[in-house]
Amino acid sequence: MNIDFYRQLRTALPRLDLHGQPQPIPAFNRTDVFDVTGVGDTIVAALTVALTLGASGWEAAVLGNIAASLVVQQFGTATTTPIAMKAALLKLIEAEQP
Secondary structure, X not given: OOHHHHHHXXXXXXXXXXXXXXXXXXXXXXXXXXXXXXXXXXXXXXXXXXXXXXXXXXXXXXXXHHHXXXXXXXXXXXXXOHHHHHHHHHHHHHHHOO
């Protein structure tokens, strides 16, 4: 992929909500990083699937980040599953509940 693709992707992802406030993308895994082999491919794949299915740019970025946070916890080129991603997302949602 060329640099133009990355520029287009960066500008396509919203960074502000409807009120002009930043929409941070949460970090899901800050400590258990064992191997980053293929993590970029994982992010692009998850983003693409999410956008294809109608997710917003922010939602797609969150799903890409979830997928990446799961594969870096494994050694070598790794994959994740929708079940594992759903579990990670539910864990995030539960952590946000008061």
